[in-house]
Amino acid sequence: MQVNRELRTNNCSRGRPDPDTLIPYPLETYIYSRYPVLDEREARRRPTHAVIDLGALRRNYRTLKELAKGRSIMAVVKANAYGHGLENAAQALADEGVAYFGVGFLEEGIELRQIGVTTPILVLGGVVGYQAGLFLEYNLDLTVSSPALARRVAEEVRKSGRRARVHLKIDTGMGRIGFNWAAAAVFIDEALSLPELDVVGIYSHLATADDEDGSFTQEQINRFNHALSGLPSMEKPLLRHISNSGALFQHPQGLFDLVRLGISLYGCNPNGLTPPVHLRPVMSLMSEVVFVKRVAESTPVSYGCTWRAPRETTLATVPIGYGDGYPRALSNKGFVLIRGQRLPVVGRVCMDQLMVDCGELRVEVGDPVTLIGSQGNERISAEEVAHWLDTIPYEVTTQISARVPRVFVDGESIA
Numbered sequence: 001m002q003v004n005r006e007l008r009t010n011n012c013s014r015g016r017p018d019p020d021t022l023i024p025y026p027l028e029t030y031i032y033s034r035y036p037v038l039d040e041r042e043a044r045r046r047p048t049h050a051v052i053d054l055g056a057l058r059r060n061y062r063t064l065k066e067l068a069k070g071r072s073i074m075a076v077v078k079a080n081a082y083g084h085g086l087e088n089a090a091q092a093l094a095d096e097g098v099a100y101f102g103v104g105f106l107e108e109g110i111e112l113r114q115i116g117v118t119t120p121i122l123v124l125g126g127v128v129g130y131q132a133g134l135f136l137e138y139n140l141d142l143t144v145s146s147p148a149l150a151r152r153v154a155e156e157v158r159k160s161g162r163r164a165r166v167h168l169k170i171d172t173g174m175g176r177i178g179f180n181w182a183a184a185a186v187f188i189d190e191a192l193s194l195p196e197l198d199v200v201g202i203y204s205h206l207a208t209a210d211d212e213d214g215s216f217t218q219e220q221i222n223r224f225n226h227a228l229s230g231l232p233s234m235e236k237p238l239l240r241h242i243s244n245s246g247a248l249f250q251h252p253q254g255l256f257d258l259v260r261l262g263i264s265l266y267g268c269n270p271n272g273l274t275p276p277v278h279l280r281p282v283m284s285l286m287s288e289v290v291f292v293k294r295v296a297e298s299t300p301v302s303y304g305c306t307w308r309a310p311r312e313t314t315l316a317t318v319p320i321g322y323g324d325g326y327p328r329a330l331s332n333k334g335f336v337l338i339r340g341q342r343l344p345v346v347g348r349v350c351m352d353q354l355m356v357d358c359g360e361l362r363v364e365v366g367d368p369v370t371l372i373g374s375q376g377n378e379r380i381s382a383e384e385v386a387h388w389l390d391t392i393p394y395e396v397t398t399q400i401s402a403r404v405p406r407v408f409v410d411g412e413s414i415a
């Protein structure tokens with residue numbers, strides 16, 4: 001058992017929906033979940049919510065694990081599992097037997113431990129020496145990027161009589177954290193010589209794994225191999241890892257022992273790549289129309305009057321805005337789905353509301369609005385929203401703010 005079950009019991013057996021745990025889904029589809037879901041009243045407290053399909057997450061994990069040809073997977077769940085909800089996402093992946101979790105910061109690792117996750121957890125970000133005690137207390141692996149940090153961590157943990165679990169980070173070209181690959185042998189020797197450190201892994205990070213041009217990734221893999229050649233033979237070999245989602249899709253020569261996956265688990269493509277396997281989007285962003293009006297030609301809409309009706313038209317107001325992580329940069333740029341139609345966001349996106357030009361479509365208060373996801377044959381993906389914003393899907397999903405309730409469903413049981 002990887003997580004504390006008490007927090008999340010659900011009395012249904014899989015595949016047999018119990019009417020008490022059915023939750024409303026705006027497309028009038030009822031989805032059954034064996035994970036805890038907001039109850040109907042809670043889900044309806046606010047019409048805006050992110051629907052997180054944990055069945056899709058689990059399915060993506062299995063698909064990617066197969067693609068990784070049996071390598072262990074580290075599920076990267078930093079930034080609230082890329083906005084999908086840390087606790088439930090981690091539980092779903094722990095249920096699948098994921099080998100490792102990767103987080104950005106110490107506090108995210110602590111949060112995972114506090115909800116009962118017992119799977120190994122690596123904090124991928126930089127660490128300052130005084131944090132070492134907390135790594136020990138919560139049994140978290142830390143990233144060591146320099147001999148100075150290795151010595152500092154050793155000093156911090158010495159009095160506890162315990163050893164800090166460490167992964168050595170080698171910079172092969174990302175230029176963020178890590179010890180320079182060309183001199184890695186010195187760093188490795190020093191870290192391995194410190195008895196207070198239990199060095200369990202060695203890794204690097206790729207800067208261009210999602211580019212079509214694979215030459216720099218190949219160069220980084222070569223540099224990583226060069227650094228690894230400085231490793232002494234060991235009774236328990238270190239876990240070697242460098243690949244992320246883009247590398248799994250394009251560079252099978254870089255898989256090593258462990259593959260660190262984030263965006264692909266959540267069903268998105270890094271940087272517009274077409275994945276070699278079918279992935280299911282995990283997040284949908286939904287709301288409902290709260291106000292409808294018919295306006296005359298030239299009627300201005302929202303702050304700054306940046307949009308005026310080009311003709312008589314119907315406008316719908318939707319209760320979601322930049323305070324929810326629907327970016328203001330989508331003013332006069334984004335689209336939403338209502339009644340299966342793709343309709344433009346008009347005027348400035350406000351903190352809590354946005355307006356949609358529905359033209360002659362008959363729209364009513366309470367109509368479901370899909371901002372990310374599918375309605376009928378239409379679909380707006382996180383990648384498409386990212387494209388409108390000239391950014392990447394990572395930023396789109398991580399920006400969905402804490403104000404938006406996450407409703408957890410299990411699409412697998414109805415697939």
Ligand SMILES: Cc1ncc(COP(=O)(O)O)c(C=O)c1O
Pocket residue numbers: 076102124205243244245246260261262263264270
């Ligand atoms: C060090 C590290 N490894 C792996 C990942 C996962 O990358 P991806 O989401 O592209 O799979 C990240 C994400 O930013 C990362 O920072």
